[in-house]
Amino acid sequence: MSGLFDAAAFAQATDVSRETLTKLEAYAALLEKWQRQINLVSKATIPDLWQRHMLDSAQLSSLIEDLDCENPSCIDMGTGAGFPGMVLAIMGVGQWTLVDSDSRKVVFLQEAARVTQTAVQLITSRLEDLALEPVDIVTARACAPLVVLLGYAAPLMHAHSTAIFLKGQSVDAELETARKDWDFQIEAYDSVTDPSAKILRIQRLRRV
Secondary structure, three states: OOOOOOHHHHHHHHOOOHHHHHHHHHHHHHHHHHHOOOOOOOHHHHHHHHHHHHHHHHOHHHHHHOOOOOOOEEEEEOOOOOOOHHHHHHOOOOEEEEEEOOHHHHHHHHHHHHHHOOOEEEEEOOHHHOOOOOEEEEEEEOOOOHHHHHHHHHHHEEEEEEEEEEEOOOHHHHHHHHOOOEEEEEEEEEOOOOOOOEEEEEEEEEEO
């Protein structure tokens, strides 16, 4: 994609309702305001917020809906400023728990949830310290190598859970490394925001 990608372009690409778009616009405005004080996302990506972060997160909605799991329970690991979990929660895709070790980002997310009237559970914790019941879907976006993510995700997954990870151009090497320690069923999808990126949908995860 090239040229200006704004809220209107996002709405056209995702077919969200006017109400949902209004909430996402409020979230985006809040992020830009808080970004001046704390580093929520890379400063260089702010001008392209709607494609680099909003659409990148929203593209997971169809992969979740395809699972035919009604109102799934979801955990977003290392959520940062709320990508992809807060975007998907605002879109009404699943019930979300957002986890990050940075308490400042969690405070931001508390305000984002209030402003957008979005019900999410927020947890300040390192991923290796999490002690939560397994959920239907686990997500993560650019927070750790795949082999590490699988180690974090495994205790959060039951027999029918799915992990959905957004990965960059090193995905093939990461998969090769991960398969030394883990066995899993995988589907890979092209990212709509980055031709070099992939989305991995992983099921039946077990340690080798």
